[in-house]
Amino acid sequence: MRSVVVAGAYMTPFGKFLDRNVRSLATEAALGAVKDAALDPKDVEMVAFGNAASGVLTGQEMIRAQLALAGSGIEGVPMLNVENACASASSAFHLAWLSIAADQCEVALAIGAEKMTHEDKKRAFVALARAVDVEELVREHGEAVLTEGAGSLFMDIYAKEAKVLMDRSGATQRDFATAAAKTHFHGSLNPKSQYRQARSVEEVLESRPIAGPLTLLMCSPIGDGSAGLVLCSEEYARKKGMPFVRVLASTIQSGVRDGAGDVVRRAADKAYASAGVSPSDVDVIELHDAASPAEFAILEDLQVAGDAESVVQFIASGETRLGGRLPVNTSGGLVSKGHPIGATGCAQLVELVEQLRGRAQGRQVEGARIAVAENAGGDLGNGPAAAVVTILGA
Template identity: 35%
Template sequence: MTAAIIGVGMTRFGRDLEHQLPELAFKAIDEALRDAGVSKEDIGFIAFGNVGGWSGEFFPLPIVCEYAGLNPRGGMRVEAACASGSAALAAACMAVESGYADIALAVGAERMNELASTPAIVELLGRGGNFFWEFEMLGLTFPAYYALFARAYMDEYGATEEDLAKIAVKNHYYGSMNPKAQFQKKITIEDVLNSRYVAWPLKLYDCSPITDGAAAAVVASERIASRLTDTPIWVKSQGIATAPANLTMRRDLLSIESVVEAARQAYRKARIEDPVRSLDLALVHDCFTIAEIIAYEDLGFARRGGGYLLAREEQTYIGGLIPVNTDGGLKAKGHPIAASGLAMIYEAVKQLRQEVDRGRQAPIKHGQALIHNVGGTGHFAYVTILSLEKP
């Protein structure tokens, strides 16, 4: 059986200390239900992506269900670090495809700014690595992991800080046109290069921000989906993989092994041999600029060592080889951990339906989009292929 996305919703991402987690989640749920044209009563299962730790509620799903009026519908919280949004989509799809529910809701929400600018958030994000050995014993913070990846990549292939900056400039360019983005202003290469170092060679503008926000998708079974909408967006495949948290267990720092594996699964199941000639666009997990460049290679958009050339030659703008992060990416749109995967799904669905404003709408020829969502430093990888065509 196959599942389709029939509605999506998301909050405007940003700094939002006024709304509690259930309020953020409700805004996204409400928009997704309206978009799908279904009501709360139609929902049979809820998968709620949330990392928490920064939130007061330790068991957030019941609070969200209560606030959104979803009781007594059943569900579970799912967590795959920064890939929790994609994990929520996977759980909702499995609930529908297994026959447990006809219509399921995938929601991701995170409220992070309450801890921003405190040492607590550095520790919490540091736990996105290997907490015991690498954060506690060695002092590796989360940006430091990606700085190690960047340093290794630049040394191996000759990429420069300017090449990394090109990613930030592109993503801010698209963010400037996205009314849901946290940062809606263009930046220049000089802005990036002149920003302060966070973890050398990564500077402030190489990093995604701390964000509050929520995103949601309504998933329906084959039978229901075609009845409710003319443009169901089919979840053609999802690849799911894990890899060691511990850097000493990795082969090298030039590739995220879990992404290679998840992409292999997703491409095989979707019968995609040449991604660049099969996809209209991709949303990739640019938690740091270097992450987007490595993703180009791990996803097969470029050969090994060729990812930074795509950035340098501006091949991932609309009109280039393959448009990437037309919503501004995590960099400009914002990165509320567990909401990010579903926000990428939101953008992919809107793009495939051609509902995006001019300037940001990619040409839709193949009817397929890819979503790449990484948890931690590659602990988790989810690669999802959405399609206008029923598989």
Template identity: 40%
Template sequence: MREVAIVGAGMTPFGRHPEKGIKDLVRGAVELALEDAGVEPGILEAAYVGSAAPGLMTGQEQIKAQVTLSAMGIDSIPMYNVENACASSSSALNLAWTAVSAGIFDCVLAVGFEKLYDENRLKSYMALGTAMDIEMGQKYMEDFQEKLGLTDKVFSEEAGAKKSVFMDMYAFYTRRYMEQYGLTQEHFAKIAVKSHKNGAMNPNAHYRKEVTLDQVMNSGDVSFPLTRMMCSPVSDGSAAVIVCSKEKAAQITNKPIWIEASVLGSGKLGYDMDDTLTRRVGLKAFKAAGITPQDVDVIEIHDATSPSEIIALIELGICPPHEAPKWIDEGYMELDGKMPVNTSGGLASKGHPIGATGLAQVYEVVNQLRGTAGERQAQNQPKIGMTQNGGGILGIDGAAMAFHILKS
């Protein structure tokens, strides 16, 4: 297999953009990625376009890649439409990496977009709720509760109507970690404060305002222990990268960012809450890159809720489980900490246009490894970065999970 590099990256500001359609969003990110690489569209041999819910939100169910890219003059090349829930764009990157590493193409585009915000919030929540087994999802959770003798209710009456059903599921898992490792609601609020602080320094973030611990704790209950400021917003946005072979990259830049591992995995039905998709796929990614968890310098985690940060660090073997409270209290995940996490602000602050999220994470890590992240630059001079991007629920497991390990 050939070595593969990212030579250009771009993203649009995340947020509510009622004035922009999916063509506008894709154009914005792709033009920035091409400009960053210093190349013209004609260099692209194929395109992989990730999105999750444009059919439900805009009516454009099919040929999203062809519709959005042809509008900006990119046509004729092979185009692949990729859907994998919130992991859609990182799945697109996985396909792009696979094709280039196999020698099929030398230079390709990976892009992700989502037009998720709507004044009718129910429409957005219903779209998000399709990232699970519609026929069996509720029954599976009820069976799971009965099998383990749990009295803790998973879904509230408001799930799917006034909030995403996933908020209740995230809260359910979070309460388990609270019991096991001494984590408290205040610990998760501290993570949210950190994320919003980073997001305030990110010109592309949905929320660009620092918040206090009291503000997070009193921002409104979503599903205990989650409060509103711990949860990712419904966003619009797009992100893109240009992916090349080593030989092609050498013609374009003298500072490529190498893709050391691109690993995609899927969930499985079962009742084992310790055998998680994050752990399984993360271990494969470390092995593929030839590194250990402790070699990672900076990481972007799929924090649809703030507790997801510390939970993922535990599951990946980066944070020893019973040191989790200490990691939060002593600022280990801050920009000047031992393991900067979600320097972008994460999903909680940067935003979560689901089909664009994975590549937005990659965009952030690329800038961290280049040393071009500005005032939110990690202070440990990162050389190896990682992204974790999950999508959907299968039973009690994740449905899709993609990890990318990048190196400067």
């Protein structure tokens, strides 16, 4: 196993771009990351590509990377098209990391790209419904669910999980709004965020109700975007004199149907062990807040602030806000920065690379040395189908 580093990172602006396609977004991110690493497109020896929704939204399956990067100058090299629902891009990062760790190449590109906006707005919901057991979905809702979608299927799932969390931890809707307001504040500092407006707790509470305790401003929006990272062997980076951050761990775990729903915790445990890092070492976190209450359960699984009740207190007292002990989702998270699903995992890592290189400008976490990303995808009935935990070190 060779030491692997990230030497380039770039994300496109996230937002609703009806006039852009996956190729345009992916090419911008790929070339942006390569340029950030001060390399040439021809230096890229392998591509791992995360995309989740093109199959439904444009019909493109099977050879998404080869087409998305056609004509970009990054062509002909090994390309792997990988899906793991909302964890597709961090799964792609895992493969790029693995290729270098296994001495298959010196320079690999991990990229996630997603184009979700469509003139027919329901198409995004139709796509999201493919991240659950579709056979079961059709049994429950009929064949039309495949063309009409199942409404805010995932927000209904998240609302149910939020209620369980409230019972278990004493968290209130206001606690969730506090987390959301914190994250929107962070998003207001990120020029590439889909939403760039700071929001008060009251504004979050008063926004449109979506499902259960969830209001609109607690939910990640539909959007488009792409993010890419250039990974190399540490040896290569040193030889070239490139600045870099280290990949300390990249761990994927899957859910178990009818199992304990502990997939994020299992991934975190393995990642800490593999990185030789303890939860108390962590300086900054990007986590999968597809809806804000998820932040509570994920911080519990990442074991950085004690049990469920302690996490509620930790967030309420401002410790996860910039300037607090452990800033969470400085990028604006999924709720504010946006959640183009197949791009999200790489976008989280772009933010953490910026933090560890001290380039996060108005949202810099001073002295950040250890960063954790948690990215989860799909649903197996009692939790995510896939979870990826990545640990980076300055």
